[in-house]
Amino acid sequence: MSHTRNREEELAAEITRLKQERPYLDNLFTSFGPMLLLRERWMKDKRKEGTTISVDPLQYSGGITLIQQCRDLLDDDRWHDAGLAAAGAIGSGFRELAGDMDFLADRIRGGLDCYAVYRSAIDLKPEELQRKARETGVQELSLAVFLRCIGRLMLGIKAAEMATELASLSWAKGYCPVCGSFPHLAIIRDKGQRWLQCPQCNHEWGFPRMTCPYCEHEDPENSGFLFVEGKKGEMAFTCSKCQKYLITIDQSGNLRSTAADLLAISLAHLDILVQEKGLEPMAQCEWNTYQKPE
Ligand SMILES: [Zn+2]
Ligand SMILES: [Zn+2]
The missing domain is CATH 3.90.1670.10 (FdhE-like domain)
Structure with a gap:
């Protein structure tokens, strides 16, 4: 029987190929590689029938994003796992953040609510983020990268679960119909x-x-x-x-x-x-x- 590579293995091979092709970006591939692989692994657990969210086609075609329409879009029982997985991946890509990530992982195991942290910190201005990081017990950069990473995991899995429903609707804006971010x-x-x-x-x-x-x-x-x-x-x-x-x-x-x-x-x-x-x-x-x- 021939061995078929799964998507995570394919992604790992692609990262290795690009590292060789573009050695000047080696640092970036090394730092972000574990987070990219984590996302690929994480997406395998999307729930086929898990979503009870419904989209209003009229609001949607008027440019109202999913997250604006559904305030509870991100209520989910997977934040704890997302938090632990994110801390692990960031710690292995960014040596200088590893200590903070171990600390965060310990706090999450001890009951830190990742969704509450995300909700209270995601829209903060830079000067407020510093205060939030101090409260959480980590450097500002660690908190910023951690929030980005868990946000990507949770928003990503929601977007994937909603993809079929969204495919039949029309969207004419330059920002994302799910979360409102501009494209990268x-x-x-x-x-x-x-x-x-x-x-x-x-x-x-x-x-x-x-x-x-x-x-x-x-x-x-x-x-x-x-x-x-x-x-x-x-x-x-x-x-x-x-x-x-x-x-x-x-x-x-x-x-x-x-x-x-x-x-x-x-x-x-x-x-x-x-x-x-x-x-x-x-x-x-x-x-x-x-x-x-x-
Ligand atoms: Zn312009
Ligand atoms: Zn988005």
């Missing part, structure tokens, strides 16, 4: 269609190719593409109206389907180039803000 990446697929990728819940949705997802401006004179020499399919969509950019990769005709967040990380050198021109990413992610020159 656009993938061009067959027939030149542009698919925007959510950095939080991993949902993807179609959007007109020449319209700016951030300000919805669609004047070709004010938008353009920046390319890297020798990499035809890798570019950044830029909008001079809102001064934002969106990393874009042309995957049309490509049989390999690489996870969107891995693609985004593998293009982080392009983020640096575009940010040097004074543009900002539509979505701030750890891999496009950490290395920003001071």
